[in-house]
Amino acid sequence: MSGTKTILVVEDEQDVQTYLAALFEDNGYRTIRAGDGVKALELARTEKPDLITLDMAMPEQSGVRTFRQYKADPELSRIPVVIITGVGEDMQTFFAKLKGFSKPEGFMAKPVDPGKLLKMVEALLAA
């Protein structure tokens, strides 16, 4: 199955991580998981996933910083990132205002609607 796409799920809440991974795998994707930003960057570099879902509020290193690191790395910057956060609308506005950085390709507020998330992922991977 050379067509199987890999999604990197970055999420510090163990149960949420389990949920997202199960959801993606049940829909035909391969998943790799990271509980913090440092591990996520490492995995992204070695595994080269096709898409990343990224939580914002994490220990060790915030999601914002992790996002910037992806986008600053020429090898990773093309990978679409879907921000999944509980912080709310503020975060979307925050990213919209950021200058000099790419905007995240997708944005989902917690708790996510699984149908919408899958549609967004599908669209981003087809592009």
Next chain:
Amino acid sequence: MRDRIIDLKQWIEENLFSAMPMSIAVIDRDFNLVLANPAFEEKFGDWQGRKCFSVYKDRDALCPHCKGGEAFKDGLPRVNEEEGFDRHGLLTRYIKHTIPFREKDGSIPFLLEISTDITETERIRQEHQLLFDQVPCNILILDRDLRIVRGNRRFSETFGELDGRYCFEAFKRIDQECVDCPARQTLSDGRVHQAHSVVLDKAGKQVHLQVTTAPLGLEKDFQHVMEMAVDVTHTLKLEESLQAALAMSHAMIATSLDAHMVVDGAGRVKIFNPAARNLFNVPPGHPMTGEELSSMLPEDFMSMVARATAPVSLSDTFISTTDDEKIPVRLVGMRLIGGTRDMGMAFTAQDLRPYKKLEAEKLTAERLAAVGQTVAGLAHGVKNLIMALEGGLYMLNSGLKAGKADRMAQGMDMLTRNTERISVFIKEFLSFSKGRSIRVKPVDPVGIALELVDLYKARAGELDIELTHEKTGEVLPADLDAEAMHECLTNLMANAIDACRMSDKKDPCHVTMNTYEKDGALVFEVSDDGCGMDYEIKKKVFTNFFTTKGSGGTGLGLLTTKKIIQEHGGRIEMESELGEGTIFRIILPRDRLPKPEGRS
């Protein structure tokens, strides 16, 4: 009658020589004393067979400018002032009349010498001169034309040598007499007159003089006026600056927003400014007494100030108004000592009501802000929980559909775990947001700290962490909510222990609880040499729901701690170095601690 006059002449001829009160002596051409009267002997002592220079001057040879020798030569009588020594060897001054005794052949075998003692007169004259020159005022003598006859030394030092000049011209550089000249008035009525005069000294600088003029000479026929002038320039300047200082302090006291009161040595209220009337609610025109003021100040404050050597300051106290209202003030009292004289006491009261109001408003605003942050943070925390629950449902449902028991079990686990988390979360959140108002009473701060150390000792021991308590210096009881403070310290202690558990160090970590006083504040310090924090984490420790412990913490602990400390009027400080450890410090300024209920 004629016989009697003849008798009198005869008596005079026989007795005058010995009855004369002046010293009379006769010398021959060899300067031997050949005759002397009793007055001479009384003054100069033994004379018989002695030379005149020996008797008068205690000399062994003729005097350098011997007047006697001259009189023997020219045969003329002469008068001169002499200095010599009396029979006791004391210096004496006398006026000597030398009268040559001429024989019919014109030769002069003898000289008659009559000496009048002027020692006393000379002494008095010298005293007067000394007085004239040294008295600390300018003295000058004017004639009837107002010309300066002479002045004393001080005068010539100040004004220069002005003898012969008109006083008005010399002092004021004008060419006619001054109006109201006191010297002119004295000349016309012979009385003492006084005046204030502004003149120029020899350098042209203005000098203010207080002048007294008096007639000098015999009663009606006096020819001179003595003018005595005291320099009052310095005094006037002092007076002027004193007046300026007084006017300034009056203006400042009258317009000050703080109440100023002064009570004199006899207990009378001397100053009670408008701000004081306003603060104490004393109607205008109502006279204040010392007793009344004392009764409105804190009890015994006035007597405390009266006994103190330094100003007495109460930074947070109350005064009562005339209608018995208690007003919070900062009160300062000090004794007024002028040299060694007790001049009473001064008091200043600053109305603290505006500050108290601001402080209360600030505290309320801080609390509201904390609640606002909490509500915002709550949404975030809840969203994660909901998503985890949804995840649990998804696993359960999809496991059920696919008939996968392990997935179903995983879903059940997720549901159970997150339901528990919700209950813990809600409990902590409620305890934070219900806003239980703190109830303080005097407690021993060290007691609270010790209790906590005892409580955590066993757990720390299990984790191979050394937990110790230190007390630095004396720590007095303080008005605290012991239960709330216990909760704060529990949070800090739990954090310190967690920091030690997360440390990579091989050696056992240490947690130290230290209680001490610093700069009027009670301090609880919890320090650890655990993992420490980096910049990113330090920024966020006091924000809501921030946790580095994953699902092990709600992130509310430090926020609750901060809230309790704020309610005690204190603050919390943190120092942390990644890999080195962390110090949390609760600082409770004693003058900001809440008052126990029942005490306003």
